[in-house]
Amino acid sequence: MAELHLGQVLEYRGDALVEGPEVVAHRRRGGVLVEGGLIAAVGEADDLREDHPQAEITDHGDHLLSPGFVDAHVHYPQTAIVASWGKRLIDWLNTYTFPEEISFADPAHAEEIATRYLDLALMNGTTSMCSYCTIHPVSVEAFFAAAKARGMRAAAGKTCMDRNAPEALRDTPQSAYDDSRVLLQKWHGVDRLSYVITPRFSPTSSADQLAALGALWAEHPDCLMQTHLSEQVDEIAWVRELYPTARDYLDTYETYDLLGENALYGHAIHLEPREADRIKEVGAALIHCPTSNTFIGSGLFDWPTRLAEGQRIGLATDTGGGSSFSMLRTMAAAYEIGQLTHQPLHPAQLWWLATQGSAKSMRMSDKIGALAPGMEADFIAVDLASTPAISQRADRANDVWEAIFPTIMMGDDRAIAGTWVAGKRLH
Ligand code: GUN
Ligand code: ZN
Numbered sequence: 001m002a003e004l005h006l007g008q009v010l011e012y013r014g015d016a017l018v019e020g021p022e023v024v025a026h027r028r029r030g031g032v033l034v035e036g037g038l039i040a041a042v043g044e045a046d047d048l049r050e051d052h053p054q055a056e057i058t059d060h061g062d063h064l065l066s067p068g069f070v071d072a073h074v075h076y077p078q079t080a081i082v083a084s085w086g087k088r089l090i091d092w093l094n095t096y097t098f099p100e101e102i103s104f105a106d107p108a109h110a111e112e113i114a115t116r117y118l119d120l121a122l123m124n125g126t127t128s129m130c131s132y133c134t135i136h137p138v139s140v141e142a143f144f145a146a147a148k149a150r151g152m153r154a155a156a157g158k159t160c161m162d163r164n165a166p167e168a169l170r171d172t173p174q175s176a177y178d179d180s181r182v183l184l185q186k187w188h189g190v191d192r193l194s195y196v197i198t199p200r201f202s203p204t205s206s207a208d209q210l211a212a213l214g215a216l217w218a219e220h221p222d223c224l225m226q227t228h229l230s231e232q233v234d235e236i237a238w239v240r241e242l243y244p245t246a247r248d249y250l251d252t253y254e255t256y257d258l259l260g261e262n263a264l265y266g267h268a269i270h271l272e273p274r275e276a277d278r279i280k281e282v283g284a285a286l287i288h289c290p291t292s293n294t295f296i297g298s299g300l301f302d303w304p305t306r307l308a309e310g311q312r313i314g315l316a317t318d319t320g321g322g323s324s325f326s327m328l329r330t331m332a333a334a335y336e337i338g339q340l341t342h343q344p345l346h347p348a349q350l351w352w353l354a355t356q357g358s359a360k361s362m363r364m365s366d367k368i369g370a371l372a373p374g375m376e377a378d379f380i381a382v383d384l385a386s387t388p389a390i391s392q393r394a395d396r397a398n399d400v401w402e403a404i405f406p407t408i409m410m411g412d413d414r415a416i417a418g419t420w421v422a423g424k425r426l427h
Contacts, residue, residue, distance in 0.1 A: 002035040002052055003423065006045045007060035007381060008400075010067075012356050012370050018310060021348035026400045032065055034377040037151075037422035042371050060381045063417050064404065066351070067369050068127025068378040069327035070358035071317050073226065073266045073287040075132045076117040076143055076156075077104050078320030088297050089232040090203075092321070101159075102168045104134040110142035118146050122427045124326045125416040127378035128359070128368050130226060130264060130316075131156040132198055135171050137179050144187045151191070151422045153368050153376065155224060157198035158183055162209045173208040177216050184220060192376075192422075194224065194364075196264075201228035202239050202252040214257030224262050224362060226287075227253065230275070231267035232298045250275040259284065264361055266318065267292070269299045280309050285361035288353075289318035290333035296321050301334075303343035314361025315353045327354045328411040335408070347401040347408055377423040382407065386415040 009030030014023030031048040033041040033055060041048060049057070077100065084096040104110045121129060133139040133156055140158050147154035160176035161169055171179065180197060188195035197217050199205045205213075217225050230236055230249050243252045250272075253259050263284040271279075279286065288301050306313060316322070317330050324330060331350040338345040345353075359369025367376050385391035390406045397403035407415050419427035 002033055002055040004031050004033050004048055004052055004055035004057045005060060005065055006031045007063045007065045009065045009371060011042060012352060016349045016352035021346035024348035024352055032371055034423045037377055039371060039373055039375045039377050041373055063381040063383055066380050066382055067355040067371055068380050069125045069354050070369050071126050071129040071327060072314030072358040072361045073289055073316035074129050074319050076114060077101050077134045077139060079113050079117040082320040083323055089235055092296055098166050098169055101134040104136045104139040107138040107142060110139045114142040114146040118150060120325045122419045123413045125380040125419055126327055127421050128153045130196060130362055132159045134159055135161055135169050137183055140183050144193050148191050148193060150426060153192035155194040155196045155362060157196035159198050159200045160209060160213060161200050161204035162206050164204050173212040176209050177212040180216055197223055197225040199227050203242060210256035210258055218257055224264060225258060226264040229265035229268045230270045233270060236270060248272045248275050250278060262363060269293060269301050276309055280311055285312040285314050287314045287316045287361060288334060289316045289322055290337045291324050291330055292318035292322035295323040300337050300340050303338050303341045312361055314358040326412050328408055328415060331408045347405045350408055378421050380419050381417040383415050383417045386411060
């Protein structure tokens with residue numbers, strides 16, 4: 001039977017980063033009609049009630065109905081080491097990340113953390129994500145099984161590393177290719193799951209391994225490919241030492257066929273003009289991870305330049321380098337980095353980025369990231385007065401975005417009144 005959800009509703013009529021905040025439309029009293037896990041209609045509450053008298057009605061009052069958040073870059077295995085103090089990227093990896101990732105050889109641990117992570121994501125209104133796993137195939141199995149059980153649209157891949165990592169976290173060019181291929185064939189396209197080819201980053205892959213994964217991607221070009229790019233200055237200097245003949249960091253991927261329209265490059269803070277030009281030219285996506293960039297001390301994403309170039313950009317927590325599971329907190333951090341680079345992003349652009357922008361970066365915007373007929377019914381109800389501090393500020397709002405902005409800046413999981421995945425309430 002059809003279900004009609006009533007509340008304030010956000011709709012997208014274009015690309016908010018390219019065309020501006022006006023493309024995000026708001027209905028004060030709207031509705032979303034859900035049937036068979038899909039969105040059947042979006043419109044004015046009264047019209048939908050009249051047209052669908054049979055539908056079961058859930059009235060969310062003043063809550064805002066929005067597409068579920070899409071986190072375009074996260075490391076689910078780092079769930080339990082989020083907020084680890086005092087290190088910059090390479091030391092942070094060696095001190096906190098790698099020891100924790102070693103534990104994912106144990107399927108029970110992988111299952112426990114995958115479950116914990118997905119529960120935290122849903123609690124925070126995140127309905128889809130693109131996650132790194134660890135080098136262990138069981139870490140991928142555990143994640144996909146948990147996402148499948150929840151009916152989620154989720155993307156993930158085995159993180160490949162064959163050097164500059166502890167022995168217990170190293171594969172080889174051949175095993176990275178073979179294991180990734182087996183996992184891809186088993187999981188890609190099953191229910192709502194997608195396999196993502198995942199070399200961690202150039203410092204932890206030999207040229208042979210990058211080439212092997214480039215070959216795998218060429219055999220499966222419809223798959224996404226995710227990796228890290230130009231996150232921290234020390235890292236870039238290290239890449240230069242490890243790949244002395246490369247023109248720049250991107251070239252280490254480009255040379256081995258790891259540059260293409262279905263690529264997602266996490267961070268991309270310190271880009272050379274050539275790198276930015278090539279990424280724009282091929283239409284790959286940059287994934288902005290603002291809480292991670294400040295937490296690990298990586299630097300400021302160059303918002304003015306990237307917007308002027310018209311890059312495809314997704315938004316992400318990068319948990320546990322990122323310091324939060326919340327895409328609200330992540331939007332706030334993106335706003336703050338925008339301020340520091342003299343590019344204040346409009347609340348409508350931030351919200352669009354956390355939903356449709358990330359969905360576009362994952363090439364899934366025909367399925368998720370918007371409330372529109374035919375889209376999958378992954379949505380959230382957001383309480384725009386979830387704490388006294390937010391409520392007293394929202395009370396003074398003169399327009400909808402002034403009412404939403406306090407939740408962007410100060411909101412957390414308490415603002416997520418409910419999360420629905422394929423029409424089913426999961427939180
Ligand atoms: N670069 C390579 N691996 C990682 C990781 O796990 N987190 C972050 N933030 N950067 C990385
Ligand atoms: Zn990352």
